[in-house]
Amino acid sequence: QKEVEQDPGPLSVPEGAIVSLNCTYSNSAFQYFMWYRQYSRKGPELLMYTYSSGNKEDGRFTAQVDKSSKYISLFIRDSQPSDSATYLCAMSRMDSSYKLIFGSGTRLLVRP
Amino acid sequence: DADVTQTPRNRITKTGKRIMLECSQTKGHDRMYWYRQDPGLGLRLIYYSFDVKDINKGEISDGYSVSRQAQAKFSLSLESAIPNQTALYFCATSPANTGELFFGEGSRLTVL
Numbered sequence: 711q712k713e714v715e716q717d718p719g720p721l722s723v724p725e726g727a728i729v730s731l732n733c734t735y736s737n738s739a740f741q742y743f744m745w746y747r748q749y750s751r752k753g754p755e756l757l758m759y760t761y762s763s764g765n766k767e768d769g770r771f772t773a774q775v776d777k778s779s780k781y782i783s784l785f786i787r788d789s790q791p792s793d794s795a796t797y798l799c800a801m802s803r804m805d806s807s808y809k810l811i812f813g814s815g816t817r818l819l820v821r822p
Numbered sequence: 823d824a825d826v827t828q829t830p831r832n833r834i835t836k837t838g839k840r841i842m843l844e845c846s847q848t849k850g851h852d853r854m855y856w857y858r859q860d861p862g863l864g865l866r867l868i869y870y871s872f873d874v875k876d877i878n879k880g881e882i883s884d885g886y887s888v889s890r891q892a893q894a895k896f897s898l899s900l901e902s903a904i905p906n907q908t909a910l911y912f913c914a915t916s917p918a919n920t921g922e923l924f925f926g927e928g929s930r931l932t933v934l
Binding site: 744753756812813814 | 855916920922923926
């Protein structure tokens with residue numbers, strides 16, 4: 711079983727929809743949780759970074775961590791065609807914050 | 823210019839050939855990483871380096887070697903390439919003590 715599970719999609723939504731992307735994990739020692747966005751033929755770029763449980767909001771993006779359920783989510787409000795990309799979750803332990811474990815990524819397509 | 827530059831961007835080679843992928847960065851970060859990305863498997867860590875004299879194996883280092891020539895340069899070598907090393911390779915950098923990775927645009931390697 712993988713340490714981090716992520717539905718590969720693709721997820722296709724109309725412009726303006728609310729998008730929910732999710733990851734589950736098995737290692738309760740994970741403390742740092744991240745979401746990266748990867749456009750086609752590009753490297754991943756950091757979108758959201760949270761520590762431990764709770765919510766974090768940045769513009770149209772909200773990251774949510776539920777450590778009791780070992781479940782993290784990324785919500786995108788008012789989705790735009792420019793949000794079409796692959797979204798990768800990543801997480802790490804406090805004692806080795808540099809060793810990220812990545813999910814396999816969810817491909818999102820926002821239709822105009 | 824990109825902060826993290828990888829060369830070559832694309833390479834096709836034959837089984838048994840030696841291949842070097844190069845990475846240079848202008849971000850001033852001490853930490854550098856090599857990842858490979860495969861469909862359905864996400865990003866997996868090959869090697870990482872915290873400074874010029876510090877090199878560490880990641881989760882999938884077999885068949886690979888690295889060299890940290892300077893703070894800004896980190897190269898990945900495949901001594902004798904094999905077809906299952908066909909993948910997209912990413913170099914990344916990070917500041918100390920964070921999981922925020924800054925990726926290059928990737929090097930697509932095909933081994934025939």
